[in-house]
Structures are given as C-alpha cells and as structure tokens.
Amino acid sequence: MTTLAAGEDLPLGGEIAHADWPEFGWIDDVRPSLADAMAAGRPAALATLFKVEGSAPRGPGAQMLFTAGANGTVAASGYFSGDCIEGDVAHHAAQVLAVGQPRRLHYGMGSPWIDLRLRCGGALHVLLERVLPESPAVQALLRHAAERRSCTWISDGESQETSESAGPLLALTAEPFRIARRYDPPRRLIVSGGDPGALAAARLGAMAQFETILLRPGGPHAPPPFPVAQYVREEPAEALARLKVDRWTAYLGATHEDHHDLGGCLAALRGGAGYVGMIGARSRAPARRAALEAAGASPEELARLQLSPGVPGLGKSPWEVATGIIAEIMQALNPAHERA
Structure with a gap:
C-alpha cells in the first residue's frame, strides 16, 4: 500500500x-x-x-x-x-x-x-x-x-x-x-419527564447524536413528536434496571416528582452511569440527598449526583436550561484525555 x-x-x-x-x-x-x-x-x-x-x-x-x-x-x-x-x-x-x-x-x-x-x-x-x-x-x-x-x-x-x-x-x-x-459503546442519554424542559433536553440530545431514550411514567401512548431511540412509559427505576446503564450513559430526572426521579437517580448511580442529574430548585436538594441516603446511596455515589444540573447564567427557558445540561453531559461522558 x-x-x-x-x-x-x-x-x-x-x-x-x-x-x-x-x-x-x-x-x-x-x-x-x-x-x-x-x-x-x-x-x-x-x-x-x-x-x-x-x-x-x-x-x-x-x-x-x-x-x-x-x-x-x-x-x-x-x-x-x-x-x-x-x-x-x-x-x-x-x-x-x-x-x-x-x-x-x-x-x-x-x-x-x-x-x-x-x-x-x-x-x-x-x-x-x-x-x-x-x-x-x-x-x-x-x-x-x-x-x-x-x-x-x-x-x-x-x-x-x-x-x-x-x-x-x-x-x-x-x-x-x-x-x-x-x-466505546455509543453515548446514551436517558431523560425521564414530559414537560417542556425534559422534551428540550431529549430533543437536543437526539440532535447531538446521543442514543436518546425518553421515559414518561404513564405517559401518552403516542410517541414524542421528534425522533428518539426509544420511548417508554415505565417507572424510571424499572426501565433503568431493564436497559442497564454504564459509564457511557447519562440519566436526567426531570419529572419533578421525587417518587419517579429519586428511584431513577438511585438506579443510575448504582449502575455506574457517567452522569446523573435531577432538575429541581436548589432548596429541594438537601431533602432529596437525604432521601437517597436513606435509600442506601453511598457517599461516593451521592458525590456524583448533580441536583442543580446545567451551566449557570444561560437563562431559564427550556432550551437554555437544556443546552447547559447537554453541555455538562458531554463533558462528563468524554474521557479527560480526549477533551483537549
């Protein structure tokens, strides 16, 4: 040659x-x-x-x-x-x-x-x-x-x-x-939720070439109006146990209901997900962290949890919040020696 x-x-x-x-x-x-x-x-x-x-x-x-x-x-x-x-x-x-x-x-x-x-x-x-x-x-x-x-x-x-x-x-x-x-395995984004912010994160993730899965517990039978790899209606914890997670997987809890998102976060942390975040007000973070600790989350797992995900200062519209979160996920899923 x-x-x-x-x-x-x-x-x-x-x-x-x-x-x-x-x-x-x-x-x-x-x-x-x-x-x-x-x-x-x-x-x-x-x-x-x-x-x-x-x-x-x-x-x-x-x-x-x-x-x-x-x-x-x-x-x-x-x-x-x-x-x-x-x-x-x-x-x-x-x-x-x-x-x-x-x-x-x-x-x-x-x-x-x-x-x-x-x-x-x-x-x-x-x-x-x-x-x-x-x-x-x-x-x-x-x-x-x-x-x-x-x-x-x-x-x-x-x-x-x-x-x-x-x-x-x-x-x-x-x-x-x-x-x-x-x-490496394809980068994967799992978003739970169905409000405008969750949908914006899922849509941006799909556009950014993530294998994107949208979870909406008990959601409508019709799929979302944009392409995703999968749309499932299960509880997040059950879905993550079936799907399996790894360090090339990001999980974002965005139902705003703790009984959905906390279970998903715990399953993602225990599965070794490369990024685990949960959207919500900063004032709710201590109670959520305490609930996960009571459910058995270790200090090491809790240290990897993002309870106020995203990039500060971008704004609060769905697209602004989602843009910051996707940027944060990209950083987390790229090995340090490949970010330069």
Whole structure:
C-alpha cells in the first residue's frame, strides 16, 4: 500500500452527495451508518485519521464512512477538516470501493502536492480501507456496539480484526503499518419527564447524536413528536434496571416528582452511569440527598449526583436550561484525555 497525496490518481465520480449542505459532518460515530450499509449488503470505505501534525480540527481517531450512491456519488458520514479535504477523500473512497485496494492519503504540510491547502496549516494522514458485509471483523465491531462493550479495530488496510481489548483511542505502528482504533459503546442519554424542559433536553440530545431514550411514567401512548431511540412509559427505576446503564450513559430526572426521579437517580448511580442529574430548585436538594441516603446511596455515589444540573447564567427557558445540561453531559461522558 502506497501513500498518495491530494489529487493523485483520482477516479471518475466520487462526489459527496448533498455536499453543498454538509450535514454528514455532524455524525461523529460512523457505526450506525456502517451497520446500515452492512445490512443492505453494500461495501463501505472506512477512512481513519491516523496522524495529525500541527493544528487540525480533528484529532487522530476521527473517522469518515463512504458508501456508493447514485450517479457516481458517495454517501458520507463524519468529517476531518471542515470542508478542506472531504471532497478529495470521497474521490479516493470511490476508488477503494471499486477495486478494494487500501490507500494512505497525506494532506497539507509536508505533502509535495499543494493543490489542496489546509486552512489550519497542519498535516493530516488518512487510511482508507474497504470493509465488506461478510467480514468477521465488521460483524464483531457492530456486535460489540449493540452489546455496549468496548473493543478495538486493528487494521493495516488489508487485514482487519476486532479485539476485545480497549487501549487508547488510536495507536499507530509505523513499520509494519498498522492502526488500532478503540470503539466505546455509543453515548446514551436517558431523560425521564414530559414537560417542556425534559422534551428540550431529549430533543437536543437526539440532535447531538446521543442514543436518546425518553421515559414518561404513564405517559401518552403516542410517541414524542421528534425522533428518539426509544420511548417508554415505565417507572424510571424499572426501565433503568431493564436497559442497564454504564459509564457511557447519562440519566436526567426531570419529572419533578421525587417518587419517579429519586428511584431513577438511585438506579443510575448504582449502575455506574457517567452522569446523573435531577432538575429541581436548589432548596429541594438537601431533602432529596437525604432521601437517597436513606435509600442506601453511598457517599461516593451521592458525590456524583448533580441536583442543580446545567451551566449557570444561560437563562431559564427550556432550551437554555437544556443546552447547559447537554453541555455538562458531554463533558462528563468524554474521557479527560480526549477533551483537549
């Protein structure tokens, strides 16, 4: 496998569908798009940013996924540079889809080809590899996601495997070339409640690519008027026991009824949720904390509980409160070494 520079050996076609409005760049986790392609029996081109030099919008481990579209276009998910190189990567992806030969692409600083410039002045190195529906590595990767288990994708572009181990987000071996890219369970947001604030938090969470579950105990049978991964009408504690929680899960109690939200918070804390919050007035916090302590919550669990969630000063409208809470959840669910 040789390293190619921007613009070299481009195939016909390969333009990104809907590139004028690049909503594909909102997608950070390419696994749902990969699952759709594999279920339809279509190969995909997986692009992984494996090395960054200087300044860049994305760090090593960022990914894009390309699948064949109509009229020579490719459907894309994810982004690397904010529209500096995505079109060129799509051209190469079309070739990888067609012939199966992996490619390593070098953009920006240090590349002898200067027809594509990076606004940030750095350098990006991308591995493009074809993945096939029948690949055991792909099937294992998607199975780990469905079962909410971490794993690592190991590839030299031609030989691929999925390992149970979970190391750093991206590990690179230069010679022989190989990448090891960690995948964690999808970030999940569970919101209990049905008032405007709860609905705003659920809707923002879904828009921010969280796997969003809305709980509304005894709520209407009709689902909410916006897409969520699940809508359930159970008690929060019962629903969380069934759904299971983990450190990639955030729970927000927003029914404003303690007999609903306290049980949900206790279940989320005991399950090791990465974020547990409960909306309510600060004056209610001592009584709520005492009730959870009486129910068996440990001091360590209570220390992780947010009883006045969100970012102070944003305002009190539903969207303002929800924006602060979602920002707080994003910080909590991102490992410290990946926030920079």
